[in-house]
């Protein structure tokens with residue numbers, strides 16, 4: 001797989017379209033917002049959304065992410081207290097709740113209320129059905145999904161109304177704005193909760209297996225954060241070991257193994273003629289896992305950043321590449337680093353003997369049998 005060919009596919013977004021066209025009704029409910037747009041329509045929508053994801057705009061969110069992290073860790077502390085300082089459980093579902101609650105902050109500036117939790121649960125049911133709906137056939141159970149879709153729609157409408165009222169923007173065509181925002185919210189939820197919980201889950205699994213790195217990351221967290229009550233984005237910027245670890249996790253377990261694009265007009269690529277209506281797949285996992293390119297393991301590879309680690313080559317794309325690169329990578333890092341640092345300050349952890357290493361791929365790469373981990377309160 002030639003990295004330059006992948007670069008070409010990912011960069012020329014007018015020629016290589018995201019291939020989310022489907023006649024399946026469930027998939028249509030799931031694939032909404034920015035990801036469903038092409039050409040000028042996409043460019044306009046992306047331009048509107050970009051500022052909300054600039055690092056400067058996101059920095060003030062760190063305290064709210066810290067509260068979400070603390071809530072999850074408090075639950076773990078309670079479990080540990082009952083077990084004499086130890087607990088053992090599958091961390092994956094808890095990390096999904098954590099990432100959902102952080103998204104609630106991002107989207108609605110709201111805590112993770114019971115009502116929002118219900119809406120997100122319905123959305124994740126829809127996402128699950130969406131994964132099954134990768135063929136054009138109508139699946140049994142679709143009627144139920146329509147019910148969920150309606151319920152999500154009305155749940156989200158409530159939260160958006162509350163925010164519009166709070167922000168006093170009552171002088172415009174509300175329904176149009178609301179429909180548009182709902183589409184984006186659904187997408188942010190689908191794109192954001194599983195990707196980030198996967199990243200944190202693999203990080204916990206791998207740091208359990210590599211205690212030396214866990215110790216290094218903890219030492220750094222203690223040095224940078226000590227007993228600080230409130231974490232800032234500047235603190236997070238100093239967590240170099242944590243950043244190296246997260247980069248390596250995204251190399252080994254990228255959420256998307258491959259990117260698929262649809263060629264709508266005949267074109268040429270890498271010396272080949274590609275006929276109209278062909279799907280082109282870029283399997284980035286092959287590049288990111290190539291021992292020829294990367295050697296055997298991470299070592300200190302990411303110590304001086306991604307450009308040095310890749311020697312400037314286009315071989316590392318966990319957030320995609322080109323104009324349609326992930327809009328929220330800054331948010332993903334703020335969220336993951338905050339949680340990881342707080343986790344390291346509160347617990348040591350190792351793999352449960354029941355853990356089975358079985359990376360499983362549907363839309364994302366996650367552990368097929370969960371992530372049972374033994375945590376010890378520090």
Ligand code: HEM
Nearest residue numbers: 188191192195196199255259318319320324326327328332
């Ligand atoms: C570790 C976390 C994440 C990873 C690894 C990740 C990965 C990706 C990748 C690979 C793409 C490009 C897909 C393609 O080109 O086919 C993408 C796009 C996107 N991501 Fe993320 N993502 C993460 C977190 C998030 C979060 C938290 C959000 C929302 C809050 C989000 C929202 C989006 C959106 C809206 C797009 C579409 C951009 C466009 O088409 O212009 N992602 N993401």
